[in-house]
Amino acid sequence: MDLAQHNMIVNFIWSIADDCLRDVYVRGKYRDVILPMTVIRRIDALLEPAKQAVLKMKEQLDAAKVTNQHPALCQAAGQAFYNTSPFVLRDLKSRSSQQKLKADFESYLDGFSPNVQEILEKFKFRNQIPTMIESDILGLVIEKFTNTEINLSPNPALDVNGNVRLPALDNHSMGMIFEELIRRFNEENNEEAGEHFTPRDVVKLMAKLIFLPVADKIESGTYLVYDGACGTGGMLTVAEDTLLQLAKEHGKEVAIHLYGQESQPETYAILKADLLLKGEGAEAENMKFGSTLSADGHSSREFDFMLSNPPYGKSWKTDQERMGGKGEIKDHRFVINYSGDPEYKMITRSSDGQMLFLVNKLSKMKGNTALGSRIAEVHNGSSLFTGDAGQGESNIRRWIIENDWLEAIVALPENMFYNTGIATYIWLLSNRKSLERKGKVQLIDASGWFVPLRKNLGKKNCEFSEEQIRQIADLIVNPRETEQSKIFPNETFGYHKITVERPLKLKDIDPEKAYLPKEIKAFVAEGKADENGIPAIRKIHKSGRADPLHGLFARTIGGKKCVVEYEPDTNLRDTEQVPLLEDGGIEAFFKREVLPYVPDAWIDGNKTQIGYEVSFTRYFYKPVQMRTLDEIMADIRAIEKETDGLLNEIVGDGK
Known part of the structure; x- marks a missing residue:
């Protein structure tokens, strides 16, 4: 199909909306009629040559009481779909009354195979029929779509002498036309298109x-x-x-x-x-x-x-x-x-x-x-x-x-x-x-x-x-x-997302009332308070080695050397992100970035998790070139020159 034919058909179908629907539908709703009618007309044109063969096959299948008729009817139609109503679309453009047209058109739609029925159902096309009947435009829309000035058939349209008047429209070309209509409607309704x-x-x-x-x-x-x-x-x-x-x-x-x-x-x-x-x-x-x-x-x-x-x-x-x-x-x-x-x-x-x-x-x-x-x-x-x-x-x-x-x-x-x-x-x-x-x-x-x-x-x-x-x-x-x-x-x-803990520190601690394990209350009272209070101890390890990274600190309590775990202060809890490629790993990061500022901190290893993220800004950031001091000073002097004497004009010379 050449571009001229493509554009002619698209523009003709597009014009049907303006010719028939303008005073009945708002522009955003034109697609509710035009798209399903385009589908119906193309399918109708595909099925028209084998119409009688399908009707004959339907009659035979019904007489033989065959339940699954779909494969045989598709074969008779020569397509993946069929229509068993007695009508083709062009039969319906003139009817004696709107009610007759409505009944026959609905009967025509009911004759389509289940796969076409599903399309019409999802289009909610039957919901448009009362509106088109009430506004007396259904017959006009059908007449436009069956107009002999366009050919939506896979066979060429011939003149009275048997010469090709309009070329055939193959499936690929029809698909391109339909996609172009979709694109135009999407652009018309661009708030929904994305x-x-x-x-x-x-x-x-x-x-x-x-x-x-x-x-x-x-x-x-x-x-x-x-x-x-x-x-x-x-x-x-x-x-x-x-x-x-x-x-x-x-x-x-x-x-x-x-x-x-x-x-x-x-x-x-x-x-x-x-x-x-x-x-x-x-x-x-x-x-x-x-x-x-x-x-x-x-x-x-x-x-x-x-x-x-x-x-x-x-x-x-x-x-x-x-x-x-x-x-x-x-x-x-x-x-x-x-x-x-x-x-x-x-x-x-x-x-x-x-x-x-x-x-x-x-x-x-x-x-x-x-x-x-x-x-x-x-x-x-x-x-x-x-x-x-x-x-x-x-x-x-x-x-x-x-x-x-x-x-x-x-x-x-x-x-x-x-x-x-x-x-x-x-x-x-x-x-x-x-x-x-x-x-x-x-x-x-x-x-x-x-x-x-x-x-x-x-x-x-x-x-x-x-x-x-x-x-x-x-x-x-x-x-x-x-x-x-x-x-x-x-x-x-x-x-690695690490959780950094710091000890809970209690002021004016009463070892008898403190919420601490019974066996260590006596040791707490001997703890040395700093400006924030006495660190509350969660547990004492009588053997083992200090490991500040994991929250084990060497202390002398009651004259005895021991290793303690502090009770963490949830209000001081913090997290840090340590890159997987960090030189020296978590320990090196912690010693460099945390301990110099909070020496009593430790990592709760049970809470460590692995995460991933991608930052384009980090890898493609282009810093804005800063202005030089000379450029800034030149601007300041220019502004001073422009405003020279302005203050005197506003407040006078003070006399």
Whole structure:
């Protein structure tokens, strides 16, 4: 299909909204009619040539009392769907009354196969029929969609002489038209667009980051591609096209199967409709409706390539409650046996579940193939650092990095998405790292690489050029250090969180009333008070050696030398982060950074935890060049000169 034909059809369908819906619907609701009607008309055009064959098969199946009629009716229709009503769409454009039209149109919709019924149900299209009947526009909308000036059929439209008047519209071209309509509606409703629509330039980049590093290793065969928050399926489509193109360039033949899940009804309807319109009925069946977190639709599958833009900054409390509540979640994806902990929890705050989508993907990696699995997922900045050591977000980062799955994180420019201007990042993961990437993580700061849009689309005011996409992908394919690319050992991002204790000090202590172990009360009274009081002793060790690092101090009490543990003061308790790569480890850090200032402090080793975080600011910070003293003095003198005599004008000369 050439561009002129594409634009003509898109513009014609787009004009139906203005011609028929303007005084009935607000602009934001045009899609509620136009998108499902586009689906219905295309499916109708596909089914029209075999209409009589389907009706005949239906009659035979009913007579034979066959219960499962779906396979036979699909075969008769020559499609993955069918319609058993006596009508085709063009039969309905003229009816004697609105009520007759309503009854026949509803009968026509009822005749569709279950997969099309599901799409109409998720579109809530039947809810629009009373409005269209009441405003007398249903017949007009049908007439517009069946207009002979456009051809939505897979067969060419001929003139009276049998010559091609309008070319055929193949499935791929129809899919492109439908995607263009979706894009336009998303831009019209840009306050909602970011929830299910990722800009095409970002999707292209993600697809290249997944496939290009392994382009030479792709063999002829079957590959499964998955998106657990697939929206309208744009990422899956671009990923499929990219993989097919790469395979072709390398002389390989690949079969690609798409899998996805979406929780928003209308978005899910668009997703399945788009696949049906492209002739990918089998792929449409691989799209599941519902929440990936609480109702995983692909729990038993593993995938070769996975990519997503999951919702971030969005509560998953409803999912959490469906899964038993935060303290009772046992899902094997999020509670695992790791690092000696049989219930290692990767459960994030209920206010933001974005990282759980990443954990879900990691649970679906292939472990027995040469390529393993590759993942690209978009996150906001909170996934880099939110969550203290031992909490869900940090545990996820630890699990990922210690398993050496994280290849790279790419910082994107601000204002790249339609509904948010905040900083976003692409995480790139693989369980088959190349030898040069083993034990390392690459950070790429692409926040300054963009070209401005001529017109803002919601909050999106910039995009990647093709050249910038190529440059970023090249840094991934050929990892190296530049001003925008830094490579670090995995341990760089890890730290020990240590708990620093100090003794509880009591003033005017009465050993008979003090809340202390009975056997040491007598010793406490002999303790030497300082300005804060007498340190309260928790326990006395009559044998053993002093170990201030772990809270054991040598003291002489009652004339006896002993080793004591002090009662900690919870009000003085503090924590410190000690990098895993700290020279000399925790002990060296403690002696250098803590003991010189609080010599009676110690570390409670039972509370030490490991955490991970990634700070782009730390590694890519560019300090602002300070002005010189001469420049500052010159400005001051200029200001003094400008204000010379101003004070006298205000207060006079004092006479």
